Amino acid sequence: MIDVAVLPLFLLASLLIxxxxxxxxxxxxxxxxxxxxxxxxxxxxxxxxxxxxxxxAVAAGTGALVRAFPWTLNLLRLVGFGYLAWLAVQSFLDARRGAAFGAAARDGAWFRQGLVVNLTNPKMALFFLAFLPQFLGSAGSSAAQFILLGLCFMVIGYVVDTAVGLLAGTLQRRLAQNSSSARLLSVLAGIVYACLAAVVAWELVTALAER
Structure with missing residues (x-):
């Protein structure tokens, strides 16, 4: 039902990605x-x-839907741009008020933010539509195989993302005690969000120009 022979290569590729x-x-x-x-x-x-x-979504056959309605990816880009731009503005406003951005978002807010940022990233959609089918192997059930691969990728991504976030958080913990440093941290976060928003905007303009 599930082809586990492809897992070693898939895990290595996922880690590198x-x-x-x-x-x-x-x-x-x-x-x-x-x-x-x-x-x-x-x-x-x-x-x-x-x-x-x-x-x-890939296991459910969303790839056919995306191919039939390619504008859905541009819609994702538009929503992603708006959300990242909003995060950038909030960070810059917090820097102006002298408060760290983390003071304004607690508990479930960060979880929801991570979920929305990932779901509105069209590169993630395209990646899964192109990457997972390469490791279908001889699986009897493509849906089960895709879900297994997705779970493996999720665990690897979670470990890497958490490590990166914790390292950055250690820096934040050391500097946030000083008000000027806290403002600087909010500005830096805002710059990253703004750059990500700019990248998404450029991809949207390019995609629309190619139509």
Whole structure:
């Protein structure tokens, strides 16, 4: 029913992909810098849930839907841009008020933020649609195989994202005691969010220009 022979190569490929600098890693740096280690733990869990959602979506045959309605990816880009831009503005406003961004978002807010950021990342959708089918192997059930692969990728991504967020959170913990340093941390987080928003905006403009 499930082909486990492809797992060693899949796990290695997944680890290399997760270790490569990208949107998730930049986002976790921003979270750790802006909210600290507790925020990083919650946000990485939200990102991991987003990975699982995409795995289930691929298993359910969402690829055919995306191919039939390619504008859905542009819609994801638009929502992702708006959300990242909002996070950037909030960070800059917190810096102006002299408060760390983490003071304004606690408990479930960081988890929801990580989930939304990941779900509105069209690169994640495209990645899963292109990457997971390469490791279908001789599985009797493609749905079960995709979910298994997605779970494996989720665990690896969670470990890497959490490590990055905790390292950034350690820096935040050391510097946030000083008010000027706290402002700087909020500014840095805002810059990362703004850069991510700019990347998504550029991808949206490019995609629309190619139509």
């Amino acid at each position: 997760c270790l490569a600098p990208g949107t998730d890693m930049a986002y976790m740096l921003a979270v750790g810098i802006g909210g600290g280690r507790a925020a990083a733990l919650r946000a990485s869990a939200g990102v991991a849930l987003g990975v699982l959602v995409y795995s289930v």
